[in-house]
Amino acid sequence: MLGLMVKLPESPIGRILPRRAATAIDEALADTRVVLVNGARQCGKSTLVAQIGSAKGAEWRSLDRAATRQAAAFDPTEFVASSTPLVIDEVQRVPELMLAIKEAVDTDPRPGRFLLTGSARVLRLRSVPDALPGRMETIELWPLSQGEIDGSPDGFVDAVFAAGPELRHTSTETRADYVERITRGGFPEAVARPPRRRARFLDSYVADLINRDVIQLSEIERGPEMRALTRLVAARSGQLLVPGTLGNELGLPQPTIKRYLGLLEEVFLIKRIPAWSRNLSTRAVGTAKVAMVDSGIAANLLGLDAAALRQPSGPLGGLLEGFVAMEIARQLTWADQRIELHHYRTKDKVEVDIVLENRRGQVVAIDVKAASTVKAEDFRGLRHLADRLGSDLLTGIVLYTGQQTLPFGPRFRAIPISALWEASSTGN
Structure with missing residues (x-):
């Protein structure tokens, strides 16, 4: 099973701290087809998008999992086909997904279709096509302030x-x-x-x-x-x-x-x-x-x-x-x-x-x-x-x-x- 309903991870400090980026992400999902949360590994991206995705009934797919990554690379178009909002964690691991996401949101331009995370400046990487101008908002998440x-x-x-x-x-x-x-x-x-x-x-x-x-x-x-x-x-x-x-x-x-x-x-x-x-x-x-x-x-x-x-x-x-x-x-x-x-x-x-x-x-x-x-x-x-x-x-x-x-x-x-x-x- 590739997709799971979002499950909130446990916080290493015993409680999930409110993040100031949450408001910006919610606002972006309300009027933008694709939202990318970009930031360092282990800074809390997955926890934050899990909270937001759970509230929106989203499906969760992590490209840190080998089987999920292989499926995404094999058929990107099928991988992103979903009737519910889709959270894709560590999207930079399968750059081909960006063109498939573009095709999906051009066909169905409803806002909030995809919530992505990346642990690298995704659109600067040479292997990532510049596929989503005007369709995606990027929000940077840093380690805790x-x-x-x-x-x-x-x-x-x-x-x-x-x-x-x-x-x-x-x-x-x-x-x-x-x-x-x-x-x-x-x-x-x-x-x-x-x-x-x-x-x-x-x-x-x-x-x-x-x-x-x-x-x-x-x-x-x-x-x-x-x-x-x-x-x-x-x-x-x-x-x-x-x-x-x-x-x-x-x-x-x-x-x-x-x-x-x-x-x-x-x-x-x-x-x-x-x-x-x-x-x-x-x-x-x-x-x-x-x-x-x-x-x-x-x-x-x-x-x-x-x-x-x-x-x-x-x-x-x-x-x-x-x-x-x-x-x-x-x-x-x-x-x-x-x-x-x-x-x-x-x-x-x-x-x-x-x-x-x-x-x-x-x-x-x-x-x-x-x-x-x-x-x-x-x-x-x-x-x-x-x-x-x-x-x-x-x-x-x-x-x-x-x-x-x-x-x-x-x-x-x-x-x-x-x-x-x-x-x-x-x-x-």
């Missing part, structure tokens, strides 16, 4: 664009609390485990991802080189991503490094944060920065546990910046405003860690500091941008590990990092 774990609002992005420098937040979090959050990460299996067992899970996760998804999807045979590259990228969290430098360290040509980085991004292991300039200065650097999608994976790859990162001299800065960037990236998938995430750096090494810009050209600029105190010079890059943007800069913020919101001029604030998940969309 801090707000999803805590049951808090996760509304910073909308709040800061609404309130600007009037946003206020008081925190009870300490530097040690942030370290615990970074090493825990957001994968449900990792959240549920004590530190030693979490490390085992994260080791297996990265190994399986490279051996199974990266190598199988791309037909490469250099697993050890991919693993070495992954560790190098983790060590550069929050830094510029320069393929030539990585190639020199690994003894690989730059085109190979670029291809490997693309593969790591396709399977949601890393995220590139593009440079931002708006042609303000010919001295702006165009190189992207990189963050690991999950901070727990980044820390584990570097062999850094909470005790190491709690040390005053511990290498917390880059991991903390990557953690903040990815919490914001998660929020951008559900924020009311449509906002782009960038970084800014000049050839003179004036930089801003995170630049958020909405479609009206309004900007919120953010620097991230691992310190619990903030000084005026910590706003150097933010003031540099303010001089060039004028009124388009709504506010410049230093997110730090202290507990109070502090003013540093009319448009500049130091705000506790926990505002990211504790602020509500109407401010705090």
Whole structure:
């Protein structure tokens, strides 16, 4: 039997946490023929679509099962023929299904026909035909946000664009609390485990991802080189991503490094944060920065546990910046405003860690500091941008590990990092 009625899987943390993407998926199914939930393995896609599919009486087919995969490849048209909504898990494993789904929804254009999941950026893979323009909406699902774990609002992005420098937040979090959050990460299996067992899970996760998804999807045979590259990228969290430098360290040509980085991004292991300039200065650097999608994976790859990162001299800065960037990236998938995430750096090494810009050209600029105190010079890059943007800069913020919101001029604030998940969309 290929198809089963959807059965909700058990949650590794003992309860199924509400996901903010659920609303977007429900809305898309109401008016779109095909909805794809795309994201990292083990981030909760199957659990989420099982909840939604169960409520809609959908039939479930997982391409992780060998027999199901073989049937899909043998006769894609018959495989997708269904009078009820159909959930297909890990659709990237049989790319031929996309053309069959196109034929099915062109014949019967009712919304909500197919709910798909993918553990790779499905439409970027060379083996997947671009079959569904105008027929499919893609919703990205990341590992759990801090707000999803805590049951808090996760509304910073909308709040800061609404309130600007009037946003206020008081925190009870300490530097040690942030370290615990970074090493825990957001994968449900990792959240549920004590530190030693979490490390085992994260080791297996990265190994399986490279051996199974990266190598199988791309037909490469250099697993050890991919693993070495992954560790190098983790060590550069929050830094510029320069393929030539990585190639020199690994003894690989730059085109190979670029291809490997693309593969790591396709399977949601890393995220590139593009440079931002708006042609303000010919001295702006165009190189992207990189963050690991999950901070727990980044820390584990570097062999850094909470005790190491709690040390005053511990290498917390880059991991903390990557953690903040990815919490914001998660929020951008559900924020009311449509906002782009960038970084800014000049050839003179004036930089801003995170630049958020909405479609009206309004900007919120953010620097991230691992310190619990903030000084005026910590706003150097933010003031540099303010001089060039004028009124388009709504506010410049230093997110730090202290507990109070502090003013540093009319448009500049130091705000506790926990505002990211504790602020509500109407401010705090």
